[in-house]
Amino acid sequence: MKVRALAVFLAGFSPALPLLAGADNQWILEQSTLTWHASHPLHQSEGVSHAARGKGVCHAGQCEFLIAVPVKSFDSGDTNRDLHMIQAARGAEFPMAVVRTRLPEDALSSTSIHADLEIQFAGQTVQYKQVPLHLSMQGKEVRLSGSIPATLSDFKIEPPTLLMIPVKNEIPIHVEMTWQENSGTGASTSK
Amino acid sequence: MISKLVKLILWMIMCALPLAFADTLRAQVAGSTISGTITDASGTVVQLATIKVKNTVTGQTIQAQSDSKGNYGVQNLVPGDYEVSVSAAGFTPKTAKITLSQGVGQILNMSLSKLGVNPNEPSLSDLGFPPSETKGSVQEQARLDKRSHMLKIHQRLGLITTAPLVATVITGTFAGGRSTSSTDRNVHMALGSVTAGLYFTSATYAIFAPKIPGIQARGPIRLHKTLAWIHGAGMILSPALGAMAYEQRSRGERIHGIAGAHSAVGIVTAAAYGAAILSVSVKF
Numbered sequence: 001m002k003v004r005a006l007a008v009f010l011a012g013f014s015p016a017l018p019l020l021a022g023a024d025n026q027w028i029l030e031q032s033t034l035t036w037h038a039s040h041p042l043h044q045s046e047g048v049s050h051a052a053r054g055k056g057v058c059h060a061g062q063c064e065f066l067i068a069v070p071v072k073s074f075d076s077g078d079t080n081r082d083l084h085m086i087q088a089a090r091g092a093e094f095p096m097a098v099v100r101t102r103l104p105e106d107a108l109s110s111t112s113i114h115a116d117l118e119i120q121f122a123g124q125t126v127q128y129k130q131v132p133l134h135l136s137m138q139g140k141e142v143r144l145s146g147s148i149p150a151t152l153s154d155f156k157i158e159p160p161t162l163l164m165i166p167v168k169n170e171i172p173i174h175v176e177m178t179w180q181e182n183s184g185t186g187a188s189t190s191k
Numbered sequence: 192m193i194s195k196l197v198k199l200i201l202w203m204i205m206c207a208l209p210l211a212f213a214d215t216l217r218a219q220v221a222g223s224t225i226s227g228t229i230t231d232a233s234g235t236v237v238q239l240a241t242i243k244v245k246n247t248v249t250g251q252t253i254q255a256q257s258d259s260k261g262n263y264g265v266q267n268l269v270p271g272d273y274e275v276s277v278s279a280a281g282f283t284p285k286t287a288k289i290t291l292s293q294g295v296g297q298i299l300n301m302s303l304s305k306l307g308v309n310p311n312e313p314s315l316s317d318l319g320f321p322p323s324e325t326k327g328s329v330q331e332q333a334r335l336d337k338r339s340h341m342l343k344i345h346q347r348l349g350l351i352t353t354a355p356l357v358a359t360v361i362t363g364t365f366a367g368g369r370s371t372s373s374t375d376r377n378v379h380m381a382l383g384s385v386t387a388g389l390y391f392t393s394a395t396y397a398i399f400a401p402k403i404p405g406i407q408a409r410g411p412i413r414l415h416k417t418l419a420w421i422h423g424a425g426m427i428l429s430p431a432l433g434a435m436a437y438e439q440r441s442r443g444e445r446i447h448g449i450a451g452a453h454s455a456v457g458i459v460t461a462a463a464y465g466a467a468i469l470s471v472s473v474k475f
Contacts (some may be wrong), residue, residue: 042472053320064312071323078410080342080471083403087339092331098233098315113470122233151466161343163350163472185247 023054025105028139029054029065031178034069035151036085038160038169045068045081047074058105067099071121088152088160089122097121108142111135117148122155133175142180148173201393215218223291225262226302229277233315234327236261237303247272247288262266279299334401341400348393349468352473355386367436368452376437385435388425396420402423411470418467427459 013093015179021033032052038045051073056065071091076082087090098120107113151169158167229240240257244265257263257279265397270293278284282303291300305312315325359382366379367369397419432453436446446453 006446030319053318055317057311057313059311066313066318067314068315068320070320076410079406079408079413080412080415081410083335084339084342087332087335090332090475092335093329094235095327096233096315096320098235107414120233123235125235127232164347 015117019094023161025058025063025180027056027065027108027142027178027179028052028182030180031179032067032069033174034074035174036171037174038171041161041164041165042162043045045076045078047076047082047085049073049075052177053121054177061105062109063103063105065099065101065103067174068096071097073097088157090157091122094123108135117168119150122157124155126150126154142179142181144175144177144179146175148175163171215219218460222266222294223268223270224264224266224276224296225268225289225291226262226296226297227298228261229279229280229355230261230300230302232302232304234325236303236391237279237282238275240282243276243278244268245274245276247274260422265301275299275301277303279303281305281397334403338401338403341396345384345396345400348389352361352386352389352393353468355389355465356461356464359383359386360457363454363457371440373441376440380433380437383430387426387430394423413469414470418463418470421463422460423465425456429457429460 009166019068031056032050034049037049038047049069052067052069054065054067055071062165068112071089071100072082072086073158074082076085076087100118100120103113103115112134114132114134117131119126119128119129128148131146131148133144136143150171150173152171153169153188159169161167196458199325214434225244229237229242231237236257236259238257238259238261239262240263242255242257242263242265243252244255245252249269253265253268255263255265268291270291273289274289275289276284276286282305285301285303287299287301289297292299356440362375362379362382365375432450435450436447436453439446439450
């Protein structure tokens, strides 16, 4: 009788067990579109990458997110411009742009958050505080979008020139991502 | 007496020699070095990290700092066991033990972890990128730098070339008419020569800029390169036809034969050249 009561108690309590044990939830970046925008008096240009990979690990109510994208994966539709951007951003020497952020786990169910982002790019590490991001949750998927107010000078990048006129210092990076929740440990870590 | 004096001087020199070379001898004994690069977990260099190299026997500590490339170096160390500790703002300090042999340079690269992070924080290696994508190459960067530098010169010279090119086309209308003077022809020829000189110098920088393997030209740059075949051929053909036309006019003859195509070739060349500049300047 006592054994049955214990079994019933444990069965009722089991959904909370992972939390009590401090088990991690993981988030895997399923899809992404990152776009840089550059302005020049003669025209605007933008480079798009879908090659980002990311992972989030939640532990004790805090989630650590890491997103990385190869610098050379951005495509502006002009190979010469892309090579010039890679050169200016020292993309051969520092081939990955890496973004780290820490969020409270319950923030992921909000519709908008302000995240502190740490970005490693072009051999520099720059913090962007309180970057507004929009979220929408659909089942176990979270769609996230926002714009990072990056500038060339933040990363000590000499502005590329066209007809001897430099592009503007501001290169906002628009971000659209779809994250998939992967509850429990032992989740897949690569795409 | 003299031989005793010579012996005394020689003896003094022999005694003084070890003193004179004492520093050198000490340096030879204490000539070991430790050097390396300080990076973070992602491989990005950490500059201004403090490196303390402590001799575990004597307790003597030498301090160094990583430079803008994350490199550090400590020289003239006595062989023995050392404790190397590295600290930097925002990172967890790290210590490593190393044994130095006499006169040997040891390389000790150290990777620091960020302070106060979740021990479960994902790392770059979790994301499954192939090493070829995450590993940087200084040589490849140098090649890109050289390419950009040469193309920048190409672009500047190309723009400068526009001025004498336009002037050549304009003066061509006076040089080729019925009532032309030798001055008109000479001015046109001189401007054409300047244009050709600048043009081929600019072209040389584009042709010999390092090529990046595996990259096929795509987008406006492809049109720019295609147009180069037109104005490049025109820049060779036009002066040759111009020289023939110049000779004919100087003999008082009307321009005839293939020399008559000089004007048309020149205009097509100038138009292709202008279009080439516009192709990479203006978004269509």
